[in-house]
Amino acid sequence: MSESCCTPDHSCSTNNATAATTATAVAESTVTVYRVSGMSCGHCRTAITEAVGALDGVRAVEVDVAGGLVTVTTGGAPDDAKLAEAIDDAGYELTGRA
Template sequence: MSRRTPDAGRPTAATTTTYAATTTYAVSGMSCGHCRTAVTEAVGALDDVTSVDVDVPGGQVTVTTGGAPDDTAIAAAIDDAGYTLTGRA
């Protein structure tokens, strides 16, 4: 005679794996708090972006995304905000 465990035969919850990527970009033209706000808002509005950290004195923008970053979309958002993405830092 075999014994069944209480959960035998019940479906289990699906496991979801979340992938996050953090990428730092070099950005030129930033010089003040307004620059920080403009870049943060522009990049933060992109799909899949979960956080944006702008280092104005260092000329760097660190972007965390829920998957692989879309460098083209990030560069366009930074350009639309009035600054230039010069590459990955």
Template sequence: MSSCCTPDGGCSTGAGEATTAAADATTTVYAVTGMTCGHCKTAITTSVGELAGVLSVDVDVSGGRVTVTTGGEPDDSAIAAAIDDAGYALTGRA
């Protein structure tokens, strides 16, 4: 039985895909309002993380920032919609 977890604590479903995606990755920081706790972090991470092209999501609740790494240029409107669907408001790029 194999695991998708990497030694550094990340998750990988295909080493070749991760290497290619990392080379074309774009990291964008968004300002988001309404986040107050760990549940907020989980809700946004899940919602944005399900979008096509999203490689990683990092939520800073206290700073009101969501950092999204995508394989190429991010789809700001799709990310805003995912954050809205989770119950929060994206106010723009930070």
């Protein structure tokens, strides 16, 4: 007979641990939206995604070329100066937070 993941009070110990881990990961993430000028195509999206995604602490990058917005998910507070530098090095300009 295989071991059950259920505890004596009929709760699932596996699901509880997973839920706690997921809640912690979400709680530690910060989502910040930036305005970026100079974007016009899919190449722009790729260049910014790669440049910003390579920074320490960045968990996700979403680029809205048409809206001129870059959404960055970080593990904690974002470093605006490093983000601006990475975007500038890619050939674009971070003009502020949205």
